[in-house]
Amino acid sequence: MSEQTPPDAPPAYTLDVDDATNTIRVSGTLRLNGVAAYQPITDTLMENALSWPQCVLDLSGLAFLNSSGIAMLSRFVIDMRNREDASLTIIGSKSVVWQGKSLRNLQRLMPSLVLELK
Amino acid sequence: MTDAADARSRSGAASPGGWRRGLTARLAWVSLIIVAALSLIGSAIELTLSYRDIRTNVVVETNAALDLVMESAAEAAFQLNPTLAEPVTEGFLQLPRAAHVVLYDDFETLLAEGHKSDPGAQPLANRLFGDVVLYERPLDRAGLVVGSLSLTLSENYIAGQFWAIALESLTVGVIRTLAICLVMVAVFFLIITRPLVQTAAAVGSVDPKEPGNHLLPMPKGHRDDELGDLVAALNALLRQAQIGLDQRDAAERELTDLTHRLEDRVAERTRELERANEEIQNLNRRLTEENVRLGAELDVSRRIQHMVLPSQAELDAIGPLDIATFMEPADEVGGDYFDILFDGDRVRIGIGDVTGHGLESGVVMLMTQAAVRTLVAGDEAGLPEMLSILNRSLYGNVQRMGGDRSLSLALLDYHPDPEQAGFGRVKISGQHEVVLLIRDGVASVIDTEELGMTVALVDDVSPFLASMELAVQPGDTMILFTDGLTEAADVDEGLYGLDRLIRVASTAAATGDGSAGIRDQIIADVERHRGQKPLYDDISLIVARPR
Numbered sequence: 001m002s003e004q005t006p007p008d009a010p011p012a013y014t015l016d017v018d019d020a021t022n023t024i025r026v027s028g029t030l031r032l033n034g035v036a037a038y039q040p041i042t043d044t045l046m047e048n049a050l051s052w053p054q055c056v057l058d059l060s061g062l063a064f065l066n067s068s069g070i071a072m073l074s075r076f077v078i079d080m081r082n083r084e085d086a087s088l089t090i091i092g093s094k095s096v097v098w099q100g101k102s103l104r105n106l107q108r109l110m111p112s113l114v115l116e117l118k
Numbered sequence: 119m120t121d122a123a124d125a126r127s128r129s130g131a132a133s134p135g136g137w138r139r140g141l142t143a144r145l146a147w148v149s150l151i152i153v154a155a156l157s158l159i160g161s162a163i164e165l166t167l168s169y170r171d172i173r174t175n176v177v178v179e180t181n182a183a184l185d186l187v188m189e190s191a192a193e194a195a196f197q198l199n200p201t202l203a204e205p206v207t208e209g210f211l212q213l214p215r216a217a218h219v220v221l222y223d224d225f226e227t228l229l230a231e232g233h234k235s236d237p238g239a240q241p242l243a244n245r246l247f248g249d250v251v252l253y254e255r256p257l258d259r260a261g262l263v264v265g266s267l268s269l270t271l272s273e274n275y276i277a278g279q280f281w282a283i284a285l286e287s288l289t290v291g292v293i294r295t296l297a298i299c300l301v302m303v304a305v306f307f308l309i310i311t312r313p314l315v316q317t318a319a320a321v322g323s324v325d326p327k328e329p330g331n332h333l334l335p336m337p338k339g340h341r342d343d344e345l346g347d348l349v350a351a352l353n354a355l356l357r358q359a360q361i362g363l364d365q366r367d368a369a370e371r372e373l374t375d376l377t378h379r380l381e382d383r384v385a386e387r388t389r390e391l392e393r394a395n396e397e398i399q400n401l402n403r404r405l406t407e408e409n410v411r412l413g414a415e416l417d418v419s420r421r422i423q424h425m426v427l428p429s430q431a432e433l434d435a436i437g438p439l440d441i442a443t444f445m446e447p448a449d450e451v452g453g454d455y456f457d458i459l460f461d462g463d464r465v466r467i468g469i470g471d472v473t474g475h476g477l478e479s480g481v482v483m484l485m486t487q488a489a490v491r492t493l494v495a496g497d498e499a500g501l502p503e504m505l506s507i508l509n510r511s512l513y514g515n516v517q518r519m520g521g522d523r524s525l526s527l528a529l530l531d532y533h534p535d536p537e538q539a540g541f542g543r544v545k546i547s548g549q550h551e552v553v554l555l556i557r558d559g560v561a562s563v564i565d566t567e568e569l570g571m572t573v574a575l576v577d578d579v580s581p582f583l584a585s586m587e588l589a590v591q592p593g594d595t596m597i598l599f600t601d602g603l604t605e606a607a608d609v610d611e612g613l614y615g616l617d618r619l620i621r622v623a624s625t626a627a628a629t630g631d632g633s634a635g636i637r638d639q640i641i642a643d644v645e646r647h648r649g650q651k652p653l654y655d656d657i658s659l660i661v662a663r664p665r
Contacts, residue, residue: 035522067473068522
């Protein structure tokens, strides 16, 4: 699995937070270098998800997520699972290769997670 | 010498100092010659007319004088009286031009003779008037010839009168010629030469650097003639030249300006480039260091990966199963792992794929191999228990390493049936790619997703672990692989795919080939698909058949 990130490459992803629909939409490709590099994204996810009654994470436009990103996502899901009142929906895409198994694993980590594969 | 001074010195030829070669002098000479020639012709005509007048006058006047004295002369001849004849000859000699008078009677006897002293006719006078100086008259009285009168005129005297007239005519002619010439030259000088010379001097004093600043003065009274046209044309030329010079100066100033600005910009750009170059060189040094480091890491990873793969001799020594393996690392080595362990009874197979690449993935792969081998050697627990311990151990180490590697991992445990050769049971646990079991040309696709969880991702995977068991019989073919195979891309980025793998593996298994033959057919087909496309990820393949 190739995930080398050229130094100083422009961000290849976008992160939109929509308060009205409680949706965080991540799209593009995420190849940040190491778990620490994902901390700002983790913070954004947690901050919003905790202030909303329920959180929708739309990853259907995320064409690539490297292993550090999957580790980050897994930890986010486990954190959500550990909060009794948390409600999380993840929207994925069947046509994106990495998402199939990885998203189903997330669902297994948090059985209450609603997974919508488009 | 400057251009201006040069122009002035050349214009000197037309100034008053250069009269002899000037237009006025030429006009003077030409008009003098023409007027003199005309005057000469006029004088010649005048002289001719005068010559004829004098001759006529001489003849007429002489005859008139003869007529007057004819009667007295006849009377004297008739009487043969010299006393009467004397006054006749004396009377004739009173005529200024008479030279010699003789009176004869009818017997040719001289009655009277008179003459003036005459030095003898000059040849030219004789030629001009020799034919009009002799007069013979018979003397007639009452019808009888009584004698004759002979009169000779002085040629010199007549010629002298003629010369006097000629001299006067010549003098008048010369004076007239000179006067006409003088008037013509004066008029020509005033009308043409002087304004021309003034204009030439003005042209000579034009400053070539500023030709349009002092235009030529218009000569008085010449505004509408050819000279005026010339001056106007010259002034237009000077103004045009001034415009041209002004434009040239403006262009020059602009060019100088641009050059200065360009120099400034070049200097600034050079400084920027120097800074950029320095940065690039720094970056390059860092990149070179990084590349050396990465190259060394890749090398180490590749060696780690190959060092711990089972050897062909080991595989050949596995009694119950005929096993063939294949591994091709990608250019940037991925983290494929597989191992086959035979303890003389059971065959354990592990296959997995560590995320990422490079040294870290290689190390996780090595730890996985060591941990699996250790656990298999202990041989105390079932596969899920082994996986749970494995996960805890790897998770701890991955956290130490920075925590972004994880792996898919499936473990298989083959128990040959001690009663029946070629029969056996295989247990499968852990989450990895699908496992294919081909029997009679039909492939069963065994999904391992629910049998485990990504290893080293969370601290405890025990809630997600499960296992399953399959019966194996002679002729069956088991296929294990990593996603590098099904995701091998062709030149159009088309993936090889699970369906094609199943089709090719099923066909190959049906040929009755051994595991090595089946493996070779599958790999050959993958190579056909890939063509020249480089590998993005490691490809691993295990083919196992009971024997």
